[in-house]
Amino acid sequence: MKIYLAPILGMTNYRYRNLFTKYFGGIDKYFAPFVTSVNAEIINPTLLKDLMPERNSVEYLVPQILSNNGDDFKRMAKAIIDLGYKEVNWNIGCPFSIVTRKNKGAGILAHPDKIRQFLDIVMNNPVCPVSIKMRLGMNDIADFRTVIPIINEYPVSELIIHGRTGKQAYKGVIHKNEMAEAFSLSTIPTVYNGDIFEYSDYELLTKHFPDTHTFMLGRGALSNPFLPSRMKGIHIDSSKKQTILKQFHDELYTAYENSLYGGKHLMDKMKSIWIYLAVHLKEGDELLKNIKRAKTVDTYNIVLSEYFGKERGWNEENGVYYFIGTR
């Protein structure tokens, strides 16, 4: 069984990924949040700053490109490969309207002709292996029935499928029956993505998709960073989890303190991280409330030292989710 860490823009940047692998592990492939392709002969290196090899210490990182133009994609892929990467991923799942209305991200799923045009260019003498991360459809869940047979015609290395439509964004159910249909339609190795928050979610999925052996985790891994290793059968004593989490936090905090300009930016960043990290901590709701209320870095640090001053423990099966669009 293989586990991939999903790209989460604004969260899973190189600092986060490096520390995730240092403290939690269990991940076979990390996917970097997307870079957008540009219509330029020479790629400005600042677009690739998250991918710079000297910044990245995870074993296997897959850069991702958001694009609807095959030539632009290829140039961006070439610049990425020149940094030493072995594969790139094409994002055709991003649900945000600013992206989809330009027929990018999930928006292109409603235009199979554009997908074919794109792949004709990208897969003609490809610069590197290309995997795809898609949703079932844009507005219509049936889009995948047209799109997957097209993708099958090309030597795509892997097909990651999120079981919602673009219109759903992160709300509502994962369409398990359509996911099963999509997996059986694909002749390319598939990866399951969506709503693996707890170990029991994973157990259910193994029953529902007995032939699926690769899972991509996003929000579930950010809120329970021990979940990937647990899925791999590695047991970490619950009493150690709070301490490990604190070490992870402290190192991430220092990295951001040294790189972000001013306390406000630092606070905003740490608050967005705690929305996930607080989920499985005992009395985590209270902690999150106090962190959100903290107006200054000093107050934030007082809140945290009060919380971590006491061993509170870890709740594996916590059904409370705060993050975007979940139950």
Ligand SMILES: Cc1cc2nc3c(=O)[nH]c(=O)nc-3n(C[C@H](O)[C@H](O)[C@H](O)COP(=O)(O)O)c2cc1C
């Ligand atoms: C804030 C946020 C940012 C995201 N950024 C990206 C991205 O850059 N590229 C991408 O392919 N998916 C992105 N996603 C989608 C995730 O990779 C993943 O597919 C989604 O969260 C569903 O998986 P999960 O239920 O395990 O979280 C993002 C999701 C969220 C909530």
